[in-house]
Each structure stands twice: as C-alpha cells, then as structure tokens.
Amino acid sequence: MSSELHTDIAIIGAGPAGIAAAIAACAQGAHVTLVDDNPRPGGQIWRGGPSQAPASASSTFRQLADSQARLLSGFRVAAIPAPGQLLLEDPHRAQVLRYGKLIIASGARERLLPFPGWTLPGVTGAGGLQALVKGGLDVRDQHIVLAGTGPLLLASAATLRAAGAQVLLIAEQAPWSQLARFGWALKAYPAKLAQAASLAWQLGGVPYHHASHVLAALGQTRLEGVQLQLGARTLTLPCDWLGVGYGLLPNTELLRALHCQISQGAAEVDALMQTSQAGIYAVGEATGIGGVDKALLEGRIAGLAATGAAAAAQALAPKRKRQLAFAALLDKHFALQPAITQLAQPDTLVCRCEDVSHASLQLFDSWREAKLQTRCGMGACQGRICGAACESLYGWQGSGDRPPLLPTRLGSLLEPTLAKANPT
Ligand SMILES: Cc1cc2nc3c(=O)[nH]c(=O)nc-3n(C[C@H](O)[C@H](O)[C@H](O)COP(=O)(O)OP(=O)(O)OC[C@H]3O[C@@H](n4cnc5c(N)ncnc54)[C@H](O)[C@@H]3O)c2cc1C
Incomplete structure (x- = not known):
C-alpha cells in the first residue's frame, strides 16, 4: 500500500529554526508539514x-502545539524522487511528500x-x-574530559x-587572546553575555584551559585515559568519557542535492532566506x-516570506544583521589552530566506517581519487564525518554526494513508483 502526502509548505x-518557520507560516494560513528524524521536535x-525544554523555550513549543502544523517525527528525507517531491522514510514505512514550497532547517x-x-569506545x-x-x-560519578573549541x-x-558527572577539565584550543577578544565583543550581546555568565556559574570549579587540546585517547578495548597538551605542558589523566568537538558544520546534503548554491560550507540565501533555487528556503x-537566536x-523570516508576507519578513532584516555579526564573531575567534589538524599518526583511522588510515589517504591528491581507491566516505556516514576531516587535513573539497541522501531501504526507494501507480 503506497501513500502520498500533500502540503503547501514542507519544513x-x-x-528552533524549523519550529519558528512552521509557527510563522501557519499563522498566515498555510498548510504546513514539519518533518524531523528525531522522535520529538526541538532539534539539538x-x-x-517540550517536556524537558527550558522555560525560555516553552512559549515556542506552545505556539507549535497551537498551530495547525502537521508534525512527522521520526521521518528523515531519504531522496528527491522528482521536483516538488521528497521521499520520507521512518523505521517502518516510506512516504512521498509533495510540497509547494520547501524550507530547509x-x-x-x-x-x-x-x-x-579517537575511535575507542568512550x-x-x-x-x-x-x-x-x-x-x-x-x-x-563518571569522570569526563571535554575538549575542542567553542561555546558548545x-x-x-x-x-x-547537572546529570551528576565529574567534569575533570575543559581543553579549549583557542588561545587566551582570542577568548578575551570574544568575551569583550559579547558586551554588545547582553543576552549572550548573561548566558555565558550563567554557564560559568554552573561550571564553577571546573578547570578551563585555553590553547589546549587532546593529543591521544588511551586504552586497549575502551577509553581509560587521555593525554592532553595544556599550553606548554602535557598531562595524562584517567577518565571514563572523552568528548571532543571542533565546532559545528552546517548540514547541507539536502540543499546540495536540490542544487542550491553553497558558499563556505553553508547555504547561500537572500534577505528573505530564499536559496538560489526559487521556492526553496534555508x-x-x-x-x-x-546559535538558537539566529x-x-x-525561521520566522522564511515562514513569512514563503507565505507571501514579504514586507513583514523584510522588516526583520536589521535583527538578522545583528545575528550574522554574532555568527562572524564565533567563526573568527574559534578558528582552528594548525596543531589540531596535525594530530593524526600514520595508523590513525580517518574514515572510521571503512577503516581507512591517515597514511593511506596521504597517497592521494583529491577526495575523488581517495574514494575510488580506498572507499573513504562510502560507509554508513556517507562522508559526513570523514569528508570534513579530509577537508581540514588535506584541503580536499566536496565529498561527492550521491543519492540517496542516507543509507535507505530498497523498498523505500520503490515508494515513488508505487505512489504514481496508486495515486491517493
Ligand atoms: C550535538 C549538538 C548539540 C548542541 N547543543 C547545544 C546546546 O546545548 N546549546 C546551544 O545553545 N546550542 C547547541 N547546539 C547548537 C544548535 O545547533 C543551535 O543552537 C540550534 O539548535 C540550531 O537550531 P536549528 O533549528 O538551526 O538546527 P537543529 O537544532 O540542529 O535542528 C535541525 C533538525 O533537523 C533534523 N534533520 C536534519 N536533516 C534531516 C533530514 N534529512 N530529515 C529529517 N530531519 C533532518 C535534525 O535531526 C534536527 O533535529 C548544538 C549543536 C549540536 C550539533
């Protein structure tokens, strides 16, 4: 049995971005369908x-609940069968969603x-x-070390x-001079400054080291400890968990598959959040x-723009300019230090899905060549992790996306054909 859904606006x-878009578009009277691969709305x-959200988010969730938006939780976009259509898949079924306009959040x-x-459990x-x-x-009571960069x-x-862990230390790779400049610049953003102060209060007593990074995770079959570079000295510390993240990267797979222009790793949009493709917003x-305010x-701008309320959307442009200035601050002050891209040893796996080592990738000049010869990027993550690593380590651009967007069941890929044969 095949099924096909229709909507004015698919999000x-x-x-936060998708929810805000849904609320704004519903308020204009549009039929909205909000799709997310997590079991609950809320994003990262x-x-x-809603039940675990902070007080600051409760009004947003209430507005979503009061809106007429159709929420498809647990569904992910797997492929684009035809213009104006998306193939959605959940663990049990697949559905084609036909839309008038699309907002990608x-x-x-x-x-x-x-x-x-870095591939050790833990x-x-x-x-x-x-x-x-x-x-x-x-x-x-677990002992945890966090390392990497940025406010996250x-x-x-x-x-x-808050969950009862003992955070032993935080190793931030940015040097003190950059952190101080970032802190100074936060003066122009009182809400962010208050958030930073609140986090500092919650983390009282946790050592925060600048110009510091992980050298190696230690252990035989599971993480037992970590070797760190803390400024000029090295330290080995036993721990149960190590969390390492070097900032965030926009998810652009769906945008690229729809031929939307990407610039510096993110979707290019105009003042109304429209991408280079008419009727597709990001x-x-x-x-x-x-961050969340941006x-x-x-989301609100796109929800208004996609429903024809261009003047109301345009009126929000000055506020967005301010959010973009904050985004630029993040980018500038938490830029990666060169040492971070030189930590891999010859036997360190770079593509962990296909077990491809740093030494074997160093033999190639491009992502395509490496992919053809080593299967780098052809595993379950489809290059989502190793693609970015190869870009940082070797300067290779583009991980060569191919449909479907994610590993997808064969039966799901047949759904558009079935839907065509049995229209609802
Ligand atoms: C792991 C992680 C943790 C974070 N924690 C915090 C935090 O504690 N505090 C903070 O201020 N910021 C945090 N952030 C930053 C966070 O991204 C922003 O603050 C904010 O959530 C951005 O909102 P968004 O709507 O743009 O994206 P997100 O909140 O990331 O929402 C995007 C949603 O789209 C879904 N999605 C993506 N592709 C598809 C697809 N093909 N099909 C279906 N669904 C799809 C994702 O699963 C996700 O639910 C975190 C980011 C990450 C990556």
Whole structure:
C-alpha cells in the first residue's frame, strides 16, 4: 500500500529554526508539514522535546502545539524522487511528500577530527555526549574530559555536570587572546553575555584551559585515559568519557542535492532566506553557525516570506544583521589552530566506517581519487564525518554526494513508483 502526502509548505528539521518557520507560516494560513528524524521536535538544543525544554523555550513549543502544523517525527528525507517531491522514510514505512514550497532547517553537526585513539569506545563528540545524556545515558560519578573549541563545550559540560558527572577539565584550543577578544565583543550581546555568565556559574570549579587540546585517547578495548597538551605542558589523566568537538558544520546534503548554491560550507540565501533555487528556503545553522537566536529569527523570516508576507519578513532584516555579526564573531575567534589538524599518526583511522588510515589517504591528491581507491566516505556516514576531516587535513573539497541522501531501504526507494501507480 503506497501513500502520498500533500502540503503547501514542507519544513525539514524541527529544531528552533524549523519550529519558528512552521509557527510563522501557519499563522498566515498555510498548510504546513514539519518533518524531523528525531522522535520529538526541538532539534539539538531542545532535544528532549517540550517536556524537558527550558522555560525560555516553552512559549515556542506552545505556539507549535497551537498551530495547525502537521508534525512527522521520526521521518528523515531519504531522496528527491522528482521536483516538488521528497521521499520520507521512518523505521517502518516510506512516504512521498509533495510540497509547494520547501524550507530547509537541517541544522548542523559537530566537526570531528582524527587523533590517536579517537575511535575507542568512550570517545564521542562533545555535543554528542551531551545528546546521549539528554537521551538517558547515565553519567553519574563518571569522570569526563571535554575538549575542542567553542561555546558548545561549556553547554555540554553544564549538561553533564547537572546529570551528576565529574567534569575533570575543559581543553579549549583557542588561545587566551582570542577568548578575551570574544568575551569583550559579547558586551554588545547582553543576552549572550548573561548566558555565558550563567554557564560559568554552573561550571564553577571546573578547570578551563585555553590553547589546549587532546593529543591521544588511551586504552586497549575502551577509553581509560587521555593525554592532553595544556599550553606548554602535557598531562595524562584517567577518565571514563572523552568528548571532543571542533565546532559545528552546517548540514547541507539536502540543499546540495536540490542544487542550491553553497558558499563556505553553508547555504547561500537572500534577505528573505530564499536559496538560489526559487521556492526553496534555508534557515538556522544550515545557513551558517550562529546559535538558537539566529535560528529562531531566520525561521520566522522564511515562514513569512514563503507565505507571501514579504514586507513583514523584510522588516526583520536589521535583527538578522545583528545575528550574522554574532555568527562572524564565533567563526573568527574559534578558528582552528594548525596543531589540531596535525594530530593524526600514520595508523590513525580517518574514515572510521571503512577503516581507512591517515597514511593511506596521504597517497592521494583529491577526495575523488581517495574514494575510488580506498572507499573513504562510502560507509554508513556517507562522508559526513570523514569528508570534513579530509577537508581540514588535506584541503580536499566536496565529498561527492550521491543519492540517496542516507543509507535507505530498497523498498523505500520503490515508494515513488508505487505512489504514481496508486495515486491517493
Ligand atoms: C550535538 C549538538 C548539540 C548542541 N547543543 C547545544 C546546546 O546545548 N546549546 C546551544 O545553545 N546550542 C547547541 N547546539 C547548537 C544548535 O545547533 C543551535 O543552537 C540550534 O539548535 C540550531 O537550531 P536549528 O533549528 O538551526 O538546527 P537543529 O537544532 O540542529 O535542528 C535541525 C533538525 O533537523 C533534523 N534533520 C536534519 N536533516 C534531516 C533530514 N534529512 N530529515 C529529517 N530531519 C533532518 C535534525 O535531526 C534536527 O533535529 C548544538 C549543536 C549540536 C550539533
């Protein structure tokens, strides 16, 4: 039995950006379908859904619940069968969604870079560990080290500490001079400054080291400890978990598959959040890393613009300019230091899905050549992790996306043909 859904506006991603877009578009009377691969709406920051969201998010969730938006949780976009159509898949079934306009709010993922021992069980992304804890992982009394770069390290540490973990230290790769400049620039953003102060309060007593990074994760079959470069000295520390994340990267696979222009790793959009493809909008982290306030604002602009309320959308442009300036600050002050891309040893795996080592990748000049010869990027993650690593380590551009967007069941790929044969 095949099934096909129709909607005026399809929104992919039910994080802050997608939710804000849905609320704005519904308020204009449009029929909206919000699709997200997680079991609950909320995206990365409000991963637990309405029941676990902070007070600051409750009004957003209430407005979503009061709207007429159709929420398809647990569905991911697997492929694009034809213009104006998306193939959705959940663990049990597939459906074709036909849309008039499309808003892509696909968020971001962590940049994970290889270092010796990074594939040991017990080593995760810093935000990834936070997500596991939000999903129910018990870290009470566990000893945890966090490393990498950016404010997400602090947000993750606060979540872990609140869950009963002992956060031993945070190693931030940015030098003190950059952190001080970032802190000074935050004066222009009182809400962000207050958020930073609140995190600092929650993390009182946790050592925060600048110009510091992980050298190696240690252990035989599981993580037992970590070797760190802390400024000029090295330190070996036993621990149960190590979370390492080098900032965030926009999720652009769907945008690229729809031939939307990508610039510096993010979707290119105009003042109304429209991409280079008419009727396709991009919002939130997908247009550049800037945090929850930027995501909410851009979602609102796109929801208005996609429903014809261009003047109301345009009126929000000055606010967006301010959010973009904050995004630029993040980008500038947490830029990667060269040492971070030189940690992999010859036997360190760079593509962990297909077991491809740093030494074997160094033999090639391009992503395509390496992919053809080693299967790098052809495993379950489809280059989502190693693609970014190869770009940082070897300067290779583009991980050569191919449909489907994610590993997909064969039966699901037949769905568009069935839907055509049995229209609803
Ligand atoms: C692991 C992680 C943890 C984070 N934790 C915090 C935090 O604690 N505090 C903070 O201020 N910021 C955090 N951030 C930053 C966060 O990205 C932003 O603050 C904010 O959530 C961005 O909103 P968004 O709507 O643009 O994207 P997101 O919140 O990332 O939402 C995008 C949604 O789209 C879904 N999606 C993507 N592709 C598809 C597809 N093909 N099919 C279906 N669904 C899809 C994703 O699963 C996700 O639910 C975190 C980021 C990451 C990556």
